[in-house]
Amino acid sequence: MVKASSSEISDSAPVLPQATPTGGAAAACPDQRWSIYPALKGEALGLAQATGLSPLLAQVLLNRGIEAPELAVEFLEPEQLTLPSPLEEFPDLAASVAILVEAIAQRQKSPSVATTTPMA
Numbered sequence: 001m002v003k004a005s006s007s008e009i010s011d012s013a014p015v016l017p018q019a020t021p022t023g024g025a026a027a028a029c030p031d032q033r034w035s036i037y038p039a040l041k042g043e044a045l046g047l048a049q050a051t052g053l054s055p056l057l058a059q060v061l062l063n064r065g066i067e068a069p070e071l072a073v074e075f076l077e078p079e080q081l082t083l084p085s086p087l088e089e090f091p092d093l094a095a096s097v098a099i100l101v102e103a104i105a106q107r108q109k110s111p112s113v114a115t116t117t118p119m120a
Contacts, residue, residue, distance in 0.1 A: 037059075037062075037063045039059065040059065040062050041055075043058075043062055043067070044056075044058040044059040044062055045058070047061065047062065047067070047069060047072060050069040051069045051072050051073060053072070053076075058072070061075065
């Protein structure tokens with residue numbers, strides 16, 4: 001294996017243009033900065049031990065405001081949650097389904113097509 005010297009690497013590397021603070025595409029970019037959450041090593045380690053997750057994933061959950069082990073499990077495994085019946089959440093759902101089933105049986109494109117007149 002042949003090693004290249006640092007001068008060989010820098011000579012062969014492409015030179016990228018420097019961004020200027022005025023004009024061009026750089027002027028169109030907003031002046032924004034990343035907001036980085038502080039590392040909560042103790043809390044992340046505690047959450048990691050309680051849930052069996054890695055400390056890194058525990059830190060990500062903490063950054064999202066998920067601090068309790070139970071909430072972490074709910075967030076990561078939503079299929080284990082018991083959800084309410086859609087009929088309880090949407091009281092008109094049964095009537096809507098009945099209308100759709102009838103429209104499909106009659107091969108209508110939409111239930112309202114049969115009752116409306118075309119616009120002139």
